[in-house]
Amino acid sequence: MSDPSALSGIRQQFPILDQEIHGHPLVYLDSAATSQKPQTVIDAESRFYEQDNAGVHRGAHELAARSTEAFEQARAKVARLVGADSTEGSEELVVTAGATAGLNLLTTAMGNASLGRGGTDARRFALQPGDEIVVSQAEHHSVLLPFQELAARTCATLKWLPLTEDGRIRTDVADQVITSRTRVVAVTHVGNVTGAITDIAPLVQRAHEVGALFVLDACQSVPHLAVDFHALDVDFAAFSAHKMYGPTGVGFLYGRRELLEALPPAQFGGSMVELAYLDRPAQYMAPPARFEAGTQPVAQAVAAGVAADWMLGVGMDRIEEHERAMTRALLGLADVPGVRILGPQETQGRIGTVAFEVEGVHPHDVGQYVDAQGIAIRVGHHCAQPVHRHFGVFASNRASTGVYNTVDEAEALIEAVRGVRAFFAR
Amino acid sequence: MADAALEQMYQEVILDAARHPHGKTDLAGDGGDEADATVHAAHEACSLARSRQFNPTCGDEATIHVEVTKDEPHRIARIAWDGQGCSISQASLSIMVDLVDGRTVEEAMDLFRDFHDLMESRGEGLSDESREDALGDATVFQGVSRYPMRIKCALLGWEGLKDSMARALAAQQ
Numbered sequence: 001m002s003d004p005s006a007l008s009g010i011r012q013q014f015p016i017l018d019q020e021i022h023g024h025p026l027v028y029l030d031s032a033a034t035s036q037k038p039q040t041v042i043d044a045e046s047r048f049y050e051q052d053n054a055g056v057h058r059g060a061h062e063l064a065a066r067s068t069e070a071f072e073q074a075r076a077k078v079a080r081l082v083g084a085d086s087t088e089g090s091e092e093l094v095v096t097a098g099a100t101a102g103l104n105l106l107t108t109a110m111g112n113a114s115l116g117r118g119g120t121d122a123r124r125f126a127l128q129p130g131d132e133i134v135v136s137q138a139e140h141h142s143v144l145l146p147f148q149e150l151a152a153r154t155c156a157t158l159k160w161l162p163l164t165e166d167g168r169i170r171t172d173v174a175d176q177v178i179t180s181r182t183r184v185v186a187v188t189h190v191g192n193v194t195g196a197i198t199d200i201a202p203l204v205q206r207a208h209e210v211g212a213l214f215v216l217d218a219c220q221s222v223p224h225l226a227v228d229f230h231a232l233d234v235d236f237a238a239f240s241a242h243k244m245y246g247p248t249g250v251g252f253l254y255g256r257r258e259l260l261e262a263l264p265p266a267q268f269g270g271s272m273v274e275l276a277y278l279d280r281p282a283q284y285m286a287p288p289a290r291f292e293a294g295t296q297p298v299a300q301a302v303a304a305g306v307a308a309d310w311m312l313g314v315g316m317d318r319i320e321e322h323e324r325a326m327t328r329a330l331l332g333l334a335d336v337p338g339v340r341i342l343g344p345q346e347t348q349g350r351i352g353t354v355a356f357e358v359e360g361v362h363p364h365d366v367g368q369y370v371d372a373q374g375i376a377i378r379v380g381h382h383c384a385q386p387v388h389r390h391f392g393v394f395a396s397n398r399a400s401t402g403v404y405n406t407v408d409e410a411e412a413l414i415e416a417v418r419g420v421r422a423f424f425a426r
Numbered sequence: 427m428a429d430a431a432l433e434q435m436y437q438e439v440i441l442d443a444a445r446h447p448h449g450k451t452d453l454a455g456d457g458g459d460e461a462d463a464t465v466h467a468a469h470e471a472c473s474l475a476r477s478r479q480f481n482p483t484c485g486d487e488a489t490i491h492v493e494v495t496k497d498e499p500h501r502i503a504r505i506a507w508d509g510q511g512c513s514i515s516q517a518s519l520s521i522m523v524d525l526v527d528g529r530t531v532e533e534a535m536d537l538f539r540d541f542h543d544l545m546e547s548r549g550e551g552l553s554d555e556s557r558e559d560a561l562g563d564a565t566v567f568q569g570v571s572r573y574p575m576r577i578k579c580a581l582l583g584w585e586g587l588k589d590s591m592a593r594a595l596a597a598q599q
Contacts, residue, residue, distance in 0.1 A: 022429065364484050364512035364579060365436075372432040380484040394485045394510060423432075424441060424513065 007322045010314065011404040013038040024374030027409045032192055032220060032353045032400030033378050034242045037307070044306040045247055048299040056298055057271055057289065071095075071298050074305025075288070081308040082218070082239070083228030084254050092229075092260065094253040094288040095296050099219045100142040102238035102253030103186075105291060106215065107146040108266035110184070114154045118264030125213075125263060129155035132181040134212075136161040136169045137390055138191040138198075141383045143217045147186050161187065161203075163390050167194035167343045174206040182212040189221035189237075193387045193398065194343030195327070195353035197221070204233050213259070219243055223402070224323050224351045226316035229254050241300065245403070246307035250300035253291070260287035269293040319403055326352035326401040329410035333399070336417050342391045352401035355382070358417065361424045363395045369423060370416045377413065435569040435576075436513065439521075443563075444513035449523030453489050453508035471495055472503050475593035477586040479509075481578050486511030488519060490586030494594035499530040507586070512579055514570055519583035521563045531591050537561065538588050545571045545580055 011017060014036045019026050028036060048070060054063035056071045072088075079086035079093050086093065096102040112118065113125035127133070133151050135144055137160050151158040161177050162170050169187060178185055185207040190197050200216065207214040216237040221227050223244040229237050236259070240251035255263065265272060265284055272293040275283040284290045311319065327347050331354060334341050338359035344350045358366050367379035378398040381388050388394060399413055453476070472493040480487050488509030495501045505527050507519050522541075526534040540557045541564055549572035551565070552558045558565055567580045 022431070362484075362486075362512035364486075364514070364576070368435070368573070368576065369432065372429050385485060388485070424436070426438070426441065 007314070007318060007403055010038075011406070013040070014404050015039055015042070017404055021374035021376070022372050027373075027375040027412050029399040029401065029405065029409065029413055030376045030378050031223070031402035031405075032243070032382075032398065034248065035223060035245050035402045036404065037245055037247065038310055040310055041246055041303050041307045045299045045303040048302045052302075053299065056296065067298060070302045070305075071296070074301045074303075074308075077305035078241075078252055078308045081227075081244075081312060082222060082237070082252075082254065083230045083232075085230075085257060089286070090257050091288045092254055092257050094255065094260070094291040095301050096238070096251045096253050096291075097249060097297065098242070098251035099217070099238040099240040100146075100251075102251050103142055103146045103215075103217070105253055105266045106236055106238070106255075106263075107150040109263050109291075111150055111153050112264045112266060118262070121262040122264045124259075127151075127154035127156045127183055130181060131156040131183045132159050132179065133157070134159045134161065134178050134182050134185045134187075134207075136187045136198075137163045138167065138169055138194060138196070138387045139186070139188055139384065140192050140217060140219070141385070142219075143186050143188060143215075144386065147184070156183070157181075160386075163387070166196075166345065167191060167387065167390065168196045168349075169198045169203075171199050171202045174202055178203070178206045178210060178212065180210050182207070182210050184213045184215060186215035186217070188217040188219075189227070190224070190351055190353070191343065191384075191387065192220050192353065193355045193382050193384050193396065195220075195350045195355070195400075196344050197225070197349050197351065199349075200232060200234070208233070218254075220351070220353065223311075225320060235259055241304035241307060244304075244307055245310060246304035247297075247300040250297040250304050252304075255287070257287075260291075263287070263291075265290050265293070267291070267293040270295075314403060322403060323352050323401065325407060326405055326410060327354070329407040330354040330399055330401070330413070332410065332414050333417060336414060338421050339417060342388075342393070342396050352405075353398065354400070355396045355398040356417075357391075357393055357396055358420050361420055363397045365424060366397045366417070366420050369420050370413065373412070373416045375409075375413050375416055431569075431572070435573065437566045437569065439563060439566045440517040441513060443517035443520040447516050447520040449506050449520065449527070450516075451491075451506040451508055453491055453506065471497070473594045473597040475590045475597060477589035477593065479582050479586040479589070481511065481515070481582055483575070483578070484512065486515055486579070486582065488515065488582050488586055490519075490583060490590045492587070492590045492594055494531060494591060494598075496598055499532060500595060500598075501530050502526055502528060502534060502591070505587070507583060511582065514567070514576055514579040515582045518564070518567060518580040521566075522583050522587060525562055525564055526587065531595065534587065534591060537564075538584055541567075541584055542581070544568060545577045547571050 076086035113122040363379035493504040
């Protein structure tokens with residue numbers, strides 16, 4: 001058994017991993033739900049409160065200046081990780097409360113555009129009866145539901161791209177599903193159940209060919225793969241900090257600058273308006289401020305910036321190499337009698353998020369059994385019921401990796417899973 | 427390799443009840459939606475009601491069907507269930523059916539409260555021995571009460587029992 005030593009020196013930076021659970025060393029294989037945080041990220045958040053905390057973009061005192069600078073620097077650091085512009089006046093990342101909030105922001109704004117808000121510039125976002133929204137069967141509820149609601153509000157039709165048998169989004173039917181009526185296509189970059197990396201290039205190309213917007217759910221790709229939104233040519237993308245070694249409570253919505261400039265606001269209040277009157281319409285600020293009403297999760301955003309820098313410091317090439325080693329190791333689950341992988345069986349084109357079923361044993365029971373050995377995996381439907389229906393199950397077990405995991409840990413899980421069926425058949 | 431706490435949780439009574447559940451019936455067809463899970467048939471001596479319960483963390487679900495006599499004391503003349511879930515939820519439903527079938531609604535509500543308290547005992551059990559005795563086989567879930575994430579599994583059927591009885595009684599008003 002070999003430790004993927006390429007990432008030696010990483011694990012010790014995560015204090016939470018140094019503990020025992022039920023008398024066993026913790027094996028944390030639930031990073032797709034939320035990753036653990038390195039000490040430098042944890043420290044960044046408290047240091048901000050200890051030294052720099054103040055309202056951002058308001059006030060003129062020294063702390064206000066420092067906190068504003070830290071907030072904007074964080075935006076720039078995260079932008080560098082994902083290939084977005086952060087030049088002042090050209091920012092392409094909106095700070096949100098998370099990916100779910102980002103997608104709801106976008107769909108709410110599109111709903112507002114459909115009501116005529118935002119003027120002629122915003123017409124490109126407006127939906128009307130007969131228009132189509134395309135998602136996929138692999139979507140997390142955070143993509144499916146906001147767009148389903150948007151369809152319901154605008155009388156548009158929701159369509160979806162089907163999956164291959166092993167759970168990949170089918171791009172071969174893109175031309176049939178994405179049509180001249182399609183106004184927006186929203187799909188995941190990496191399936192949060194299947195771990196499959198979507199071949200988005202043909203989908204982006206088709207969407208743009210018919211004049212539709214392309215929205216990417218990048219939650220499960222940004223932590224694991226080198227991602228460049230400009231190179232991917234997507235129009236919008238959402239991801240959360242807490243899955244990429246940053247804190248909870250903060251995420252980002254990427255939008256191509258010209259689109260953000262045309263998009264009407266979705267939330268209203270302080271810090272997003274230039275001029276407000278009682279008897280006249282307000283004049284809203286330019287992006288990203290237009291979309292950041294109210295007090296933002298400043299300390300968390302600052303720590304998210306540190307997380308982005310930390311990832312670049314580790315090196316995305318090393319992170320990807322480690323991911324491949326972990327993926328190979330976890331796919332060894334398929335060799336356990338009675339285990340079925342829900343997702344691609346091959347290491348290529350997927351990440352180390354591996355969902356599986358143990359024949360005859362409910363995922364909750366599997367999860368409990370391995371937890372007794374200190375191994376944390378996710379059980380349930382992982383907020384993605386349609387993809388479970390695709391595989392003919394209600395729920396599944398899911399092991400998912402982070403930079404701190406070792407091949408030995410994957411093997412510990414496999415060994416534990418070997419004992420499951422005998423225990424529940426006793 | 428299973429440790430003692432795990433065996434304490436998954437006692438053989440539980441695994442056996444999960445494998446061979448009592449009162450599990452195919453309730454397919456109607457009663458699927460929450461809106462439909464109201465009284466949907468009149469019966470001369472009884473009122474019928476169903477309650478559909480979900481465990482949002484895992485997608486488990488159970489539909490509980492009761493027939494409650496119109497005569498006082500209101501008695502559970504029939505109870506059946508349908509659904510899918512983990513061994514804890516399935517076993518709890520099975521053992522609950524055995525426990526409350528034929529009881530009055532009042533007795534069933536007492537058992538509901540006893541079981542609820544047991545599940546909130548964090549593994550300590552009930553201090554009142556007579557209440558524990560009343561629960562019979564259902565006391566095997568004491569071990570489950572140590573695991574906050576699993577309490578909902580054991581309670582799924584009981585919540586459906588409470589809700590369906592209330593609906594059946596309401597239909598008699």
